[in-house]
């Protein structure tokens with residue numbers, strides 16, 4: 001069941017160690033079946049204007065975690081720690097229609113909404129899940145690598161053959177911006193035009209996917225690749241990685257096209 005799966009996802013994110021205190025948030029654009037699981041939804045307040053309107057999401061309803069909630073608590077107090085946000089037909093405002101009891105949507109709501117708007121268009125409507133979390137090894141990479149998208153992806157894809165198959169859409173490296181700001185929302189949705197994940201410098205990761213399992217798996221795979229790198233460094237330093245032609249061959253064997261501009265000698269296209 002959709003909502004049970006959502007609650008299990010919040011538990012799993014906490015169990016992975018990705019969600020200290022109130023770290024991380026989630027939003028899911030609901031289809032008709034998922035919406036039907038909330039028969040008692042009703043208007044719970046006035047329209048709240050959005051500083052950055054999302055006209056392409058007009059009329060949609062999203063399940064969103066609450067600002068300040070601890071992900072490990074969501075399954076214990078779902079009506080407090082998450083809720084449904086219904087967007088006005090023009091996408092210029094939202095109102096709570098279920099949950100958010102004594103709370104409000106995540107402080108990253110603008111980044112979630114703008115990202116959904118881009119990924120909806122880029123995926124032809126398939127992508128519905130945006131997941132934000134703070135995985136320690138990916139964040140640590142920001143402190144040792146050059147701030148460079150190509151270097152980040154080559155490093156991670158080169159660590160394990162499953163990396164390119166689990167996140168062929170790659171990860172954009174986003175220079176530091178203030179959490180919860182209009183600026184981080186704008187830069188994130190711009191990066192989602194090309195990539196299916198965005199690494200917020202020193203902060204965490206934003207991922208977009210069609211299903212909850214896929215979003216979770218993409219972040220798990222990226223974090224695993226970063227941990228392999230960390231382990232190799234601890235063992236004396238990286239001396240060999242999967243070469244670009246092997247990475248391309250793995251992707252081709254699965255009929256996947258890695259995001260363009262990362263591998264040498266490839267002709268891919270954006271995620």
Ligand code: 13P
Pocket residue numbers: 022023024025065066067068069105106107108132179180
């Ligand atoms: P929220 O508690 O508002 O969702 O914020 C958590 C977070 O990770 C901010 O980037």
Ligand code: ZN
Pocket residue numbers: 023024132133134179203204
């Ligand atoms: Zn965060």
